[in-house]
Amino acid sequence: MPRTKDEIISDIETWAKNRLASGEETLYLSEVVVRDSRSVMREEENEIVNMKNKKEAAISKSEPRTTNHEPRITTPQSSDDWKSSTDLPMLKSLAENCTKCDLHLTRTNFVFGVGNPNAKVMVIGEAPGKDEDEKGEPFVGRAGQLLNKMLIAINFPREEVYIANILKSRPPGNRDPKPHEVAACEPYLWKQIEIIKPKMILCVGRVAGNNLLKLESDSLAAMRGKTFDFMGAKVMVTYHPAALMRNPAWKVGAWEDLKKFRKLYDELVGNG
Numbered sequence: 001m002p003r004t005k006d007e008i009i010s011d012i013e014t015w016a017k018n019r020l021a022s023g024e025e026t027l028y029l030s031e032v033v034v035r036d037s038r039s040v041m042r043e044e045e046n047e048i049v050n051m052k053n054k055k056e057a058a059i060s061k062s063e064p065r066t067t068n069h070e071p072r073i074t075t076p077q078s079s080d081d082w083k084s085s086t087d088l089p090m091l092k093s094l095a096e097n098c099t100k101c102d103l104h105l106t107r108t109n110f111v112f113g114v115g116n117p118n119a120k121v122m123v124i125g126e127a128p129g130k131d132e133d134e135k136g137e138p139f140v141g142r143a144g145q146l147l148n149k150m151l152i153a154i155n156f157p158r159e160e161v162y163i164a165n166i167l168k169s170r171p172p173g174n175r176d177p178k179p180h181e182v183a184a185c186e187p188y189l190w191k192q193i194e195i196i197k198p199k200m201i202l203c204v205g206r207v208a209g210n211n212l213l214k215l216e217s218d219s220l221a222a223m224r225g226k227t228f229d230f231m232g233a234k235v236m237v238t239y240h241p242a243a244l245m246r247n248p249a250w251k252v253g254a255w256e257d258l259k260k261f262r263k264l265y266d267e268l269v270g271n272g
């Protein structure tokens with residue numbers, strides 16, 4: 001049985017009193033009593049803090065992780081209810097606890113998508129990165145800022161388009177998505193496209209273009225400058241903004257792609 005604080009202090013005090021009564025080392029013994037009492041109390045405080053930390057860790061393990069304060073709707077892993085969603089908030093609430101692939105184990109947030117639910121233009125990337133995973137929103141880091149500039153350059157403010165990724169959970173270390181992860185996750189993107197009904201889609205990066213279009217040749221060069229059809233929308237592919245940050249010389253080609261995208265948009269939709 002561990003001894004209580006009061007029992008230990010009482011022992012120390014008794015021992016100190018006996019020593020004092022014998023007239024020996026009075027100053028030293030007073031200090032010992034104070035020091036030992038404080039030490040016992042410190043140990044108890046540490047134990048309380050440790051127990052509190054363990055309890056909080058257990059609670060956070062059992063709860064879905066999030067950095068915002070939106071209430072979550074818990075959805076069973078096997079539920080396919082999201083397939084009958086008729087709008088984006090419904091789809092998000094029914095899909096956000098997805099555990100269909102192992103990426104749910106390492107994500108901080110499910111990164112659904114952001115923007116105008118009635119957008120005529122969708123921008124699609126490959127997967128959330130570190131900043132996106134932390135914030136729960138696609139394209140929010142430095143690459144996101146460059147994407148905003150690219151869109152503004154062709155007169156599409158970020159809030160007018162809808163931005164999403166092929167994967168909704170971050171692959172560790174920003175590795176490329178694996179085929180089984182894409183297969184598990186892409187139906188959510190297809191549902192987003194079905195609900196939004198964009199006229200045009202801009203895929204940023206080889207991985208996004210290749211996974212959306214499933215072409216035989218998967219090089220970016222084979223996709224750039226061409227127009228594809230996907231779920232009723234015209235699709236064009238250009239560089240990922242992160243690639244442009246690493247290779248600024250590619251910005252010339254990206255600008256050509258963006259101008260073509262805008263020109264086709266004006267022909268299809270008009271510029272009003």
Ligand code: SF4
Pocket residue numbers: 098099100101102103104110167168169170181184185
């Ligand atoms: S990546 Fe997609 S399929 Fe995999 S857990 Fe995340 S939301 Fe589900």
